[in-house]
Amino acid sequence: MKNFKLITLIGIVAFLSGCYYDNIEDLYPVTNNPNACDTTNVTYTSTMKTFFDNNCAGCHNGSHPSCNLNNYANAQSYVLANGMALYNKVTGATPHNSITLTDCEKKQLRIWITNNAPN
Numbered sequence: 001m002k003n004f005k006l007i008t009l010i011g012i013v014a015f016l017s018g019c020y021y022d023n024i025e026d027l028y029p030v031t032n033n034p035n036a037c038d039t040t041n042v043t044y045t046s047t048m049k050t051f052f053d054n055n056c057a058g059c060h061n062g063s064h065p066s067c068n069l070n071n072y073a074n075a076q077s078y079v080l081a082n083g084m085a086l087y088n089k090v091t092g093a094t095p096h097n098s099i100t101l102t103d104c105e106k107k108q109l110r111i112w113i114t115n116n117a118p119n
């Protein structure tokens, strides 16, 4: 009877310790995951230049359309003057010129604007 209790106890412990989520975030912490979204250091140079160049500057590069996003000074001055208007324009229910942004791009854009457009 004593042995039976012991075996049952060992069984329960083994069952509980074997039961954990085998997911990619736990096995490979965010820093080692190439698909992770970096939201810790969102600056123009690190992140937003590529974002604007790829998605916006093809059109927003002169006096029309009104917001010029082809370099840091222009993007920063628009954001400082208009804040979340830029974010809302490209994340709203109606796509702006059929642009679709990833969740990560939206997050980074919001962080960059909230932090007053760091270079």
Ligand code: HEC
Residues within 6 Å of the ligand: 052, 055, 056, 057, 058, 059, 060, 065, 066, 067, 085, 086, 089, 090, 096, 097, 099
């Ligand atoms: C295919 C061309 C095109 C692309 C690409 C484009 N835009 Fe625009 N954008 C326009 C035009 C044209 C307008 C003016 C008409 C309007 O408001 O929709 C405009 C207007 C805007 C405005 C409002 C400007 C104001 O103050 O009146 C913002 C903000 C803006 N775009 C942001 C962006 C951002 C951010 C991106 C990239 C993620 C982007 N646009 C990509 C063509 C484009």
